[in-house]
Amino acid sequence: MEIRDQPYTLTSCDFVFTGQQILKNTNIIIDNGRIMEIGPEKEGDIFSCSGMIVIPGLINAHTHSGMTYLRGYKDDLDLIPWLKEIWSIESKALPHWIRLSSEASIIEMLSNGITGFIDMYFNPKDVAELSEIYGIKVSAGPTFLDSLKDPYEIDKEMREVSTMASSTFSPIINVHSLYAVSEETLKLARQLFEELGLGIHIHVSETREELFQVKQRYGIFPVEVLKSKGLLGPRTIMAHLGWISSWEIELVKSMEAHAVHCPTSNMKLATGGFFPLKEMLARGINVALGTDGPATNNTLDIFREMKEAVLLERQGYWEASVGAKDAIRMATLGGRKAVRLEGGVIERGAPADLSLVDMSNLGPITESNLNSILTYVATGRDIDYTIIDGKLVYRRGLYDSRLKQIYAELTTIQESLS
């Protein structure tokens, strides 16, 4: 179904979770990429959503799409030794490998109901092109990482990428981390941050080692460094934050910066911190969810992150105050707020970015347990359709043959690494 210039209706949706409330047996009229009406009315073509739950489109707020070729490679190491292995491969990776990887990631994310993502890797131009081809919304840019690329080249590339904004692509400044770049590089990043008015996306306080290195170099902790360098503000998106101090949480709040929680990746890499989820939510800090890359998770499924975020919080803090509703909000609205993307709710006038969940393998579903089912039972495999800006960009099986082809190529690539 390729409908964009005329209205159509998702009819008989068993459940619609609007972000605020749950509606039963209702229709959603979509026109020109936006939600025009929710209720009994119908208009234009009919698309039956019987047996489905419609939710606001999911956002993956932190990933490295170009790393699929490294999925499973040298797994089961702590972060620092793992990074050493990975960086040595990445320094000689061919552009073709990375583009294929991003394409696989995008297909996987669409098939998991993800309507947009924030990407940190080295192929933003590929990602911009792929976002147009597949219709997914992306924030991406080249990544400052001094050991891999001259920061002045990244600066130049960032300026080029900053002109590529489109309906699906928005440029963002990526800084790998404070420990992987020099003070000089931070100055370049700040100049871009001020000059281009773009967001900045960075790994922060991910490990204890990072804390130590940053404290040694700057005498203060990572979030404090960002503040002191003029890089902390409403356009700052910080991934991980497992080792943030309590006074830095206050800084995040007062500077209106955004946090991205990546629970599976943190557990997999044994980073050992405590992401202060309850504390951040209580302070009204915007928290989004991220899968991290296909090599650190290793799936790109935000449903799983919703579940892990809640479970990890409960395991770590011995209480159940953070729950399913928080998880869904982080997975939908949280990511959009981070990149200043409209939507995240199903209401009149909002962009029609929707994830359609097949209920066949989920049950029993009631109005009162719907959030729980979505958080603790559903996975990306329950997605039947993904709609972005009113376009049906994914239906189950649509890219199966293409993905099979890509996986075959990535297998050959990974086999050549060892």
Added chain:
Amino acid sequence: MFSGGKDSTYAIHWAVFKGFEVTALLTLIPMRDDSWMFQWNGVNMTSHQASAMGIRQLMWNSSGMKDLELQDLMAAFKKLREEGVEGIVTGALLSDYQRLNINLIASIVGLKVYSPLWRKDQVRYMHELLRHGFRYIITSASAYGFPFHLVGKEIESEVQVRELVDAAQTYGFNPAFEGGEAETFVTYAPLFSRRLRVEGRAIKEGEFRWRFEISHIH
């Protein structure tokens, strides 16, 4: 790390029941009563608790002066690392000064750090301590609104815990005393082979400052 207070004792309890082999209790003895890092009151009496738990104790002197005491901690960690210790368990609840400094030093020495009580709900924790069988006395208190009549008393009932928590909520001090509002000395925990009987006297040191001086432990 073991100060003899409720938090470090609970952390040891957690470690044992998590399956860790707890090989030593590291007790830092500050030479001043205003240490930023370590409990001062009652630490000289902690050998009774170590003996009741049957765990070897390593007593380590510290200057108690900010920054210098971190060097003392480093030396103690190095000694333990040389003995083959792989990790440190702390009772840190909410103090990043403690938690992060311990981690930075442990990171240099190559020790992992576990802080099982970190950012736990403090009111719930105070009730759970009692329900899980922990008994302790308040050995010092210095917060406006603190129920000072409890100084030197063994906390062994819900009524007492409620009184502490209510006062904390009314007067705005931390319900688990993380801000140093009070210090405690554990008299019984599930890992103790016997209950300690503590003798001493409560001393009023100021309008809002009381201390319990332990004279003898049976």
